[in-house]
Amino acid sequence: xxxxxxxxxxxxxxxxxxxxxxxxxxxxxxxxxxxxxxxxxxxxxxxxxxxxxxxxxxxxxxxxxxxxxxxxxxxxxxxxxxxxxxxxxxxxxxxxxxxxxxxxxxxxxxxxxxxxxxxxxxxxxxxxxxxxxxxxxxxxxxxxxxxxxxxxxxxxxxxxxxxxxxxxxxxxxxxxxxxxxxxxxxxxxxxxxxxxxxxxxxxxxxxxxxxxxxxxxxxxxxxxxxxxxxxxxxxxxxxxxxxxxxxxxxxxxxxxxxxxxxxxxxxxxxxxxxxxxxxxxxxxxxxxxxxxxxxxxxxxxxxxxxxxxxxxxxxxxxxxxxxxxxxxxxxxxxx
Amino acid sequence: xxxxxxxxxxxxxxxxxxxxxxxxxxxxxxxxxxxxxxxxxxxxxxxxxxxxxxxxxxxxxxxxxxxxxxxxxxxxxxxxxxxxxxxxxxxxxxxxxxxxxxxxxxxxxxxxxxxxxxxxxxxxxxxxxxxxxxxxxxxxxxxxxxxxxxxxxxxxxxxxxxxxxxxxxxxxxxxxxxxxxxxxxxxxxxxxxxxxxxxxxxxxxxxxxxxxxxxxxxxxxxxxxxxxxxxxxxxxxxxxxxxxxxxxxxxxxxxxxxxxxxxxxxxxxxxxxxxxxxxxxxxxxxxxxxxxxxxxxxxxxxxxxxxxxxxxxxxxxxxxxxxxxxxxxxxxxxx
Numbered sequence: 282x283x284x285x286x287x288x289x290x291x292x293x294x295x296x297x298x299x300x301x302x303x304x305x306x307x308x309x310x311x312x313x314x315x316x317x318x319x320x321x322x323x324x325x326x327x328x329x330x331x332x333x334x335x336x337x338x339x340x341x342x343x344x345x346x347x348x349x350x351x352x353x354x355x356x357x358x359x360x361x362x363x364x365x366x367x368x369x370x371x372x373x374x375x376x377x378x379x380x381x382x383x384x385x386x387x388x389x390x391x392x393x394x395x396x397x398x399x400x401x402x403x404x405x406x407x408x409x410x411x412x413x414x415x416x417x418x419x420x421x422x423x424x425x426x427x428x429x430x431x432x433x434x435x436x437x438x439x440x441x442x443x444x445x446x447x448x449x450x451x452x453x454x455x456x457x458x459x460x461x462x463x464x465x466x467x468x469x470x471x472x473x474x475x476x477x478x479x480x481x482x483x484x485x486x487x488x489x490x491x492x493x494x495x496x497x498x499x500x501x502x503x504x505x506x507x508x509x510x511x512x513x514x515x516x517x518x519x520x521x522x523x524x525x526x527x528x529x530x531x532x533x534x535x536x537x538x539x540x541x542x543x544x545x546x547x548x549x550x551x552x553x554x555x556x557x558x559x560x561x562x563x564x565x566x567x568x569x570x571x572x573x574x575x576x577x578x579x580x581x582x583x584x585x586x587x588x589x590x591x592x593x594x595x596x597x598x599x600x601x602x603x604x605x606x607x608x609x610x611x612x613x614x615x616x
Numbered sequence: 617x618x619x620x621x622x623x624x625x626x627x628x629x630x631x632x633x634x635x636x637x638x639x640x641x642x643x644x645x646x647x648x649x650x651x652x653x654x655x656x657x658x659x660x661x662x663x664x665x666x667x668x669x670x671x672x673x674x675x676x677x678x679x680x681x682x683x684x685x686x687x688x689x690x691x692x693x694x695x696x697x698x699x700x701x702x703x704x705x706x707x708x709x710x711x712x713x714x715x716x717x718x719x720x721x722x723x724x725x726x727x728x729x730x731x732x733x734x735x736x737x738x739x740x741x742x743x744x745x746x747x748x749x750x751x752x753x754x755x756x757x758x759x760x761x762x763x764x765x766x767x768x769x770x771x772x773x774x775x776x777x778x779x780x781x782x783x784x785x786x787x788x789x790x791x792x793x794x795x796x797x798x799x800x801x802x803x804x805x806x807x808x809x810x811x812x813x814x815x816x817x818x819x820x821x822x823x824x825x826x827x828x829x830x831x832x833x834x835x836x837x838x839x840x841x842x843x844x845x846x847x848x849x850x851x852x853x854x855x856x857x858x859x860x861x862x863x864x865x866x867x868x869x870x871x872x873x874x875x876x877x878x879x880x881x882x883x884x885x886x887x888x889x890x891x892x893x894x895x896x897x898x899x900x901x902x903x904x905x906x907x908x909x910x911x912x913x914x915x916x917x918x919x920x921x922x923x924x925x926x927x928x929x930x931x932x933x934x935x936x937x938x939x940x941x942x943x944x945x946x947x948x949x950x951x
Contacts, residue, residue, distance in 0.1 A: 300879065366879050367703070368701050368703060369741060371740075374809075392806075392808075398807070400808075402738075402809040403738040403810060403812060404738065405704055405706075405738060405876055405878075406704060407704045407877075407879035408876060408877045408878065417775075419775075419776065423875075440752075471727075473727075473805055474735055474736065474737040475737055475738060475809055476810075477736055477737070478872075478874050480875070480876075481775075481876045482877070537812070539813050540758075540815070540816045541740055541743060541816045541817050542817070543740070543742050543743065544701050544742035544743055
């Protein structure tokens with residue numbers, strides 16, 4: 282039997298003044314890392330040359346695991362998104378409970394084929410936010426909300442790839458905050474072309490990890506872990522990411538590849554993680570507002586405001602946090 | 617007065633086995649080019665470092681213009697899209713005549729704010745097609761159509777950039793074939809999240825040119841030229857790109873930057889170029905089908921089929937074609 286965390290690795294991207302940052306391999310403690318420059322200067326380069334790059338990265342990971350003196354201390358504030366810019370960011374909506382609640386909240390019906398036809402949207406990807414980047418809110422009336430999600434980074438995907446062929450395309454797992462301006466959503470969707478202005482830049486976790494770094498928590502194209510979202514210290518949600526992910530990442534790959542191919546570095550999101558059991562809480566504020574509306578006739582929870590501190594983190598059974606935490610503060614200052 | 621074509625340049629990307637190809641500066645004849653490796657190995661690199669790269673590229677362009685022995689013969693079949701992968705592909709719909717006709721064809725109303733609120737959608741950008749790439753049609757029932765467009769490639773765009781500040785962000789002009797599976801559009805739009813599966817990979821012209829390469833044909837954030845679309849030798853459309861572009865590229869930049877920033881290499885499309893004067897013809901088949909439906913009650917023109925040869929080219933008053941031609945053949949063979 283394969284040992285947990287035996288051959289997995291964590292990758293991160295350090296700020297170095299360039300647009301793509303500098304790739305590092307990170308120890309499982311999360312506080313020590315070594316430059317991957319000898320193998321791949323950037324994560325995009327590693328993904329572009331994965332078969333060649335992977336053994337060298339694994340060697341660095343193995344040395345970090347066995348030699349506590351190897352590498353340098355890692356400052357979380359210096360980490361960018363694993364891919365500070367990506368060639369695609371495609372976000373699914375794989376948790377039916379989220380779709381049902383959000384649609385109910387805006388008085389819309391869920392699609393009739395909700396359980397057979399995945400919903401996905403194409404997001405912007407030339408500017409992706411660091412895990413500690415401030416959430417700048419130019420206008421409080423836009424209704425700033427977070428969406429805590431699991432995501433994968435893909436290798437090459439040929440057009441026509443089926444779900445049954447998708448496993449080998451999944452390179453890395455990470456978490457995302459798919460930021461949304463809720464009050465801009467209705468007008469954008471009414472135009473018929475998607476969310477455009479309602480979706481500012483998305484933030485990602487400090488680390489992107491190989492699926493085997495998750496051990497038994499990765500199977501069937503899903504991550505079986507707990508995603509905890511905390512606002513100003515209050516736990517808003519502590520949800521199961523596995524059981525209610527109706528469409529797996531493999532299903533989502535099969536869906537998006539129907540009519541085109543994808544190059545390495547495509548980030549594919551799960552959509553907001555959502556559990557039917559209300560005691561699990563929520564992974565975005567609009568769900569809580571929807572529940573309040575259902576229970577009391579009106580929402581009581583406000584959207585995010587300047588000064589709010591948000592934290593999103595993915596934990597396994599033993600309390601490990603392989604992807605690290607997204608920690609963002611809302612500000613209305615222009616940066 | 618500034619001389620036409622005095623300081624402009626044409627850039628192209630040659631196939632070299634890498635994912636990004638190799639940047640070349642192209643003579644105004646279009647049949648001779650010189651490697652830009654001494655300045656920038658790829659177009660993305662040139663865009664990332666534009667202020668530093670531009671003088672060196674201009675020097676190569678000037679030498680090509682004055683020394684007929686400088687450079688190498690250019691084989692159009694070896695050209696990839698100027699950006700074979702891009703960090704964003706955002707497509708507008710700036711010609712109201714197109715929106716009105718297409719909506720009428722599918723029995724939908726144009727948006728009430730069509731003339732004040734630009735329509736844009738986020739397209740896939742990790743795989744962009746060469747100007748001579750075959751259009752692979754896996755299923756004839758999907759209704760393959762072309763859309764001939766003008767597009768620009770942007771430099772850095774800050775969040776909140778206004779239309780009045782957008783001119784300096786426009787780096788290059790090119791043309792696009794925004795391929796669409798018409799029969800997949802209604803079901804995708806009904807899901808509410810955009811065109812996703814209805815938009816396979818987009819193709820681009822061989823050359824991307826600096827706005828000053830267009831001389832007086834570039835002003836007010838618009839290209840004032842003629843865009844000719846030919847199918848199997850028949851001219852389908854020969855439309856004016858300038859006067860009916862209701863939203864300029866500057867307006868579109870101001871629109872998309874409302875809630876986020878864009879990194880260099882973002883490609884921004886005009887949407888299908890469309891003129892109200894019917895004798896100008898069309899830049900996509902669905903418009904022709906819409907006109908046939910209006911005039912005779914039913915469409916007579918079929919969508920593209922295997923073996924069809926498509927050509928899209930942008931001409932100035934003197935018959936020059938600065939961006940070169942998109943020339944694609946439809947095939948139902950899997951490549």
